Amino acid sequence: xxxxxxxxxxxxxxxxxxxxxxxxxxxxxxxxxxxxxxxxxxxxxxxxxxxxxxxxxxxxxxxxxxxxxxxxxxxxxxxxxxxxxxxxxxxxxxxxxxxxxxxxxxxxxxxxxxxxxxxxxxxxxxxxxxxxxxxxxxxxxxxxxxxxxxxxxxxxxxxxxxxxxxxxxxxxxxxxxxxxxxxxxxxxxxxxxxxxxxxxxxxxxxxxxxxxxxxxxxxxxxxxxxxxxxxxxxxxxxxxxxxxxxxxxxxxxxxxxxxxxxxxxxxxxxxxxxxxxxxxxxxxxxxxxxxxxxxxxxxxxxxxxxxxxxxxxxxxxxxxxxxxxxxxxxxxxxxxxxxxxxxxxxxxxxxxxxxxxxxxxxxxxxxxxxxxxxxxxxxxxxxxxxxxxxxxxxxxxxxxxxxxxxxxxxxxxxxxxxxxxxxxxxxxxxxxxxxxxxxxxxxxxxxxxxxxxxxxxxxxxxxxxxxxxxxxxxxxxxxxxxxxxx
Amino acid sequence: xxxxxxxxxxxxxxxxxxxxxxxxxxxxxxxxxxxxxxxxxxxxxxxxxxxxxxxxxxxxxxxxxxxxxxxxxxxxxxxxxxxxxxxxxxxxxxxxxxxxxxxxxxxxxxxxxxxxxxxxxxxxxxxxxxxxxxxxxxxxxxxxxxxxxxxxxxxxxxxxxxxxxxxxxxxxxxxxxxxxxxxxxxxxxxxxxxxxxxxxxxxxxxxxxxxxxxxxxxxxxxxxxxxxxxxxxxxxxxxxxxxxxxxxxxxxxxxxxxxxxxxxxxxxxxxxxxxxxxxxxxxxxxxxxxxxxxxxxxxxxxxxxxxxxxxxxxxxxxxxxxxxxxxxxxxxxxxxxxxxxxxxxxxxxxxxxxxxxxxxxxxxxxxxxxxxxxxxxxxxxxxxxxxxxxxxxxxxxxxxxxxxxxxxxxxxxxxxxxxxxxxxxxxxxxxxxxxxxxxxxxxxxxxxxxxxxxxxxxxxxxxxxxxxxxxxxxxxxxxxxxxxxx
Numbered sequence: 001x002x003x004x005x006x007x008x009x010x011x012x013x014x015x016x017x018x019x020x021x022x023x024x025x026x027x028x029x030x031x032x033x034x035x036x037x038x039x040x041x042x043x044x045x046x047x048x049x050x051x052x053x054x055x056x057x058x059x060x061x062x063x064x065x066x067x068x069x070x071x072x073x074x075x076x077x078x079x080x081x082x083x084x085x086x087x088x089x090x091x092x093x094x095x096x097x098x099x100x101x102x103x104x105x106x107x108x109x110x111x112x113x114x115x116x117x118x119x120x121x122x123x124x125x126x127x128x129x130x131x132x133x134x135x136x137x138x139x140x141x142x143x144x145x146x147x148x149x150x151x152x153x154x155x156x157x158x159x160x161x162x163x164x165x166x167x168x169x170x171x172x173x174x175x176x177x178x179x180x181x182x183x184x185x186x187x188x189x190x191x192x193x194x195x196x197x198x199x200x201x202x203x204x205x206x207x208x209x210x211x212x213x214x215x216x217x218x219x220x221x222x223x224x225x226x227x228x229x230x231x232x233x234x235x236x237x238x239x240x241x242x243x244x245x246x247x248x249x250x251x252x253x254x255x256x257x258x259x260x261x262x263x264x265x266x267x268x269x270x271x272x273x274x275x276x277x278x279x280x281x282x283x284x285x286x287x288x289x290x291x292x293x294x295x296x297x298x299x300x301x302x303x304x305x306x307x308x309x310x311x312x313x314x315x316x317x318x319x320x321x322x323x324x325x326x327x328x329x330x331x332x333x334x335x336x337x338x339x340x341x342x343x344x345x346x347x348x349x350x351x352x353x354x355x356x357x358x359x360x361x362x363x364x365x366x367x368x369x370x371x372x373x374x375x376x377x378x379x380x381x382x383x384x385x386x387x388x389x390x391x392x393x394x395x396x397x398x399x400x401x402x403x404x405x406x407x408x409x410x411x412x413x414x415x416x417x418x419x420x421x422x423x424x425x426x427x428x429x430x431x432x433x434x435x436x437x438x439x440x441x442x443x444x445x446x447x448x449x450x451x452x453x454x455x456x457x458x459x460x461x462x463x464x465x466x467x468x469x470x471x472x473x474x475x476x477x478x479x480x481x482x483x484x485x486x
Numbered sequence: 487x488x489x490x491x492x493x494x495x496x497x498x499x500x501x502x503x504x505x506x507x508x509x510x511x512x513x514x515x516x517x518x519x520x521x522x523x524x525x526x527x528x529x530x531x532x533x534x535x536x537x538x539x540x541x542x543x544x545x546x547x548x549x550x551x552x553x554x555x556x557x558x559x560x561x562x563x564x565x566x567x568x569x570x571x572x573x574x575x576x577x578x579x580x581x582x583x584x585x586x587x588x589x590x591x592x593x594x595x596x597x598x599x600x601x602x603x604x605x606x607x608x609x610x611x612x613x614x615x616x617x618x619x620x621x622x623x624x625x626x627x628x629x630x631x632x633x634x635x636x637x638x639x640x641x642x643x644x645x646x647x648x649x650x651x652x653x654x655x656x657x658x659x660x661x662x663x664x665x666x667x668x669x670x671x672x673x674x675x676x677x678x679x680x681x682x683x684x685x686x687x688x689x690x691x692x693x694x695x696x697x698x699x700x701x702x703x704x705x706x707x708x709x710x711x712x713x714x715x716x717x718x719x720x721x722x723x724x725x726x727x728x729x730x731x732x733x734x735x736x737x738x739x740x741x742x743x744x745x746x747x748x749x750x751x752x753x754x755x756x757x758x759x760x761x762x763x764x765x766x767x768x769x770x771x772x773x774x775x776x777x778x779x780x781x782x783x784x785x786x787x788x789x790x791x792x793x794x795x796x797x798x799x800x801x802x803x804x805x806x807x808x809x810x811x812x813x814x815x816x817x818x819x820x821x822x823x824x825x826x827x828x829x830x831x832x833x834x835x836x837x838x839x840x841x842x843x844x845x846x847x848x849x850x851x852x853x854x855x856x857x858x859x860x861x862x863x864x865x866x867x868x869x870x871x872x873x874x875x876x877x878x879x880x881x882x883x884x885x886x887x888x889x890x891x892x893x894x895x896x897x898x899x900x901x902x903x904x905x906x907x908x909x910x911x912x913x914x915x916x917x918x919x920x921x922x923x924x925x926x927x928x929x930x931x932x933x934x935x936x937x938x939x940x941x942x943x944x945x946x947x948x949x950x951x952x953x954x955x956x957x958x959x960x961x962x963x964x965x966x967x968x969x970x971x972x
Binding site: 012013014015016017018022024056058061064065068069072074075076077078079082083085086088089090091092127128130131134138139140141142143145159164233235271272280284285286287288289299300303306307309310311312313314315316317318320420 | 498499500501502503504508510542544547550551554555558560561562563564565568569571572574575576577578613614616617620624625626627628629645650719721757758766770771772773774775785786789792793795796797798799800801802803804806906
């Protein structure tokens with residue numbers, strides 16, 4: 001019997017498998033690979049790459065571990081809870097454990113300051129936000145249809161929304177000149193461009209708080225967006241997976257608050273509005289794969305629930321979270337403390353950079369900030385940005401993510417994650433980037449330095465002499481950066 | 487601002503959301519709904535519907551709970567294991583925890599009598615077997631392509647393989663006249679039919695052990711299948727999720743054993759061979775959503791791993807299972823004891839039915855058997871089968887599944903699940919079905935009764951007087967069945 005050689009895979013496998021649409025070749029993931037092959041460790045590999053490309057919230061696990069140990073009945077793997085093992089392990093209803101849905105609905109409300117309620121019967125599970133986004137697209141759009149997405153946007157959307165659905169993403173370019181705000185004009189222009197190209201636009205995807213910007217939508221922007229989707233009768237998917245990471249004023253306004261306020265007023269069509277949520281960022285449990293679709297459209301809720309069979313949350317995890325997320329003392333303390341710690345970390349980092357003249361977009365949310373290195377580019381091109389990024393990853397040994405991987409239309413911006421490391425690692429990372437910038441500046445003439453200062457962005461306004469106090473006593477000459485570059 | 491009324495959803499949502507392709511309206515799921523609305527409980531609802539439509543293995547949870555309590559370090563929610571909580575909760579690599587993949591590979595080998603090894607690096611996670619099947623189809627076929635599937639087959643395949651992928655299933659009808667065996671002729675005929683209809687066949691899906699038949703593939707059938715897929719250069723997906731449920735001779739032969747034996751012989755193209763596995767049936771953990779794709783094709787393994795982002799297993803569950811499935815004392819004991827208990831349950835049930843003249847297909851695996859009620863049909867049509875099924879569900883109050891929902895080409899067969907209940911419930915179920923059949927027979931004349939006896943199937947051969955001993959002492963007149971029918 002003859003058989004096919006492996007160079008015939010193209011024909012043997014699907015187009016999805018062979019067309020490279022997964023997007024893993026983006027520089028976003030390349031940075032992860034650089035980290036994976038040489039990960040920093042304070043003693044084992046002090047010259048390794050520090051992972052600053054991972055938006056993860058590791059600042060409050062002491063609170064979580066304390067709760068877990070104090071609540072043995074919440075787990076089916078303790079002597080106290082093992083009696084629930086069988087009933088939990090065999091539960092496979094795609095609605096999910098009722099107490100899990102109640103816990104999630106409760107947590108979602110608490111994160112939004114109890115200004116809004118969520119109906120547990122609308123909570124639909126999926127495999128992380130990744131699965132939630134794909135599920136919604138499968139419900140809302142056919143192959144060839146498009147979603148508008150303001151740039152810069154999370155690189156994983158290219159995989160989540162497009163790869164297996166055949167749907168396209170149409171960028172809505174936003175610019176630094178107005179702080180990357182989403183405007184009605186930009187939305188209409190993108191919509192028209194798609195229409196001219198005979199592409200049917202089925203929806204608009206917004207992340208609020210924004211990944212990668214760390215900003216939240218203002219009320220007037222929200223109004224523009226709602227007016228836009230209502231006028232064009234397209235869906236609005238609000239990704240609010242960073243809702244609990246808002247660490248300072250102004251406060252976050254969820255689309256749920258607007259829906260609740262406007263419901264029945266006929267000014268918005270709630271059938272068009274869908275929220276994606278997750279516990280990966282707000283609680284810091286990406287491994288647990290809890291994604292949530294919360295749609296105000298009954299048909300979508302029903303269809304998504306059927307689709308959730310492809311990515312249900314493990315009942316072991318549902319059972320644990322049901323208890324954890326219903327404990328209002330814990331939830332309240334966690335949200336407050338997490339906000340405080342994120343604010344501190346954000347301030348330490350952005351101040352530390354401001355001292356050496358590195359600005360960033362003003363922000364009050366997220367597990368990252370949007371760093372402005374435009375002045376370090378040889379020229380304002382994506383190529384120059386990637387060249388600089390390669391130096392930062394391979395020489396400075398910091399895996400930050402280049403703006404181009406977020407489809408940013410303006411070269412020179414980088415996303416810097418700050419909550420996935422301990423204080424010591426943060427200090428090492430800060431030293432490395434400060435030292436790098438100081439060297440670059442030293443190589444430039446006094447005129448260029450002057451230019452640097454005059455172009456500093458908003459975050460530099462809080463730069464004060466006593467900020468030096470928060471810096472490590474180590475001299476830059478003995479910093480890991482120097483050693484890393486030998 | 488105007489907005490669309492809900493009768494416009496057809497246009498607003500995707501074709502997938504509105505074309506009913508999920509298949510939830512099958513009688514298979516209808517039976518579940520009947521159970522859900524009136525579930526049997528020995529004291530709370532003794533006249534309720536007994537769930538015999540759920541292939542679940544609940545016979546060995548005493549062994550599992552004992553292991554869990556004795557291994558507190560295996561859980562991240564015990565005082566002993568909580569130190570691993572953060573590292574586990576934040577782990578989101580789509581390769582999975584290395585120790586989890588090793589544990590699964592170890593368990594898969596043990597289930598197959600250690601006659602074959604599995605490479606942990608080929609273990610790809612997915613959201614249950616449901617997710618595994620969809621993932622493989624996304625890797626192997628384009629919309630419009632087809633997979634051949636011998637009938638009767640698991641009703642969920644219509645959802646898993648077709649719904650979101652746009653791929654078709656082409657049935658390969660198998661008949662009771664040769665014990666529903668899959669023949670080379672039937673495969674070739676189905677392949678030709680598809681070709682004549684201009685449908686591109688990309689693969690063949692086989693469940694071994696078979697769901698719903700409870701039978702295993704013989705070696706000659708396996709050879710016919712391999713010869714068929716090699717000749718036509720199409721994929722072979724082997725669903726082996728019931729591998730550990732084989733409870734008596736002949737022993738189960740995994741496709742993995744044949745691949746290992748034939749590898750390098752050029753007689754088969756291993757690039758075409760893919761295994762679907764799961765812990766939902768063999769261990770009885772459907773709630774934990776552990777699906778596995780094990781492909782011998784490197785490109786498929788790589789693509790499926792990327793796709794697994796949509797349905798990864800919770801790391802809390804991976805962590806627990808890593809320890810459990812690597813404990814060879816436990817694994818050995820579990821597999822042996824589970825087999826014994828399944829054999830006993832199968833024998834009790836089929837003998838109990840044989841005593842009243844109900845036959846079933848001879849089988850040695852699965853959590854169900856294939857019950858022959860052809861003699862009870864008014865006429866040999868799917869309509870008559872569904873009419874009988876409605877009586878069984880709504881009057882006899884047993885949710886068995888009708889053959890038509892498994893696409894069986896011959897009316898009168900029903901799948902009866904026997905491992906998802908305790909001994910007492912099993913006895914109630916048996917009394918109900920015996921009493922029902924006895925009544926039906928009493929309504930018939932002596933000539934028809936004679937016909938019944940002479941047509942009994944193989945399983946009646948072990949009918950002996952002392953079988954009565956296993957029956958409950960309750961008289962049929964006071965059985966729940968009678969009360970249920972008032």
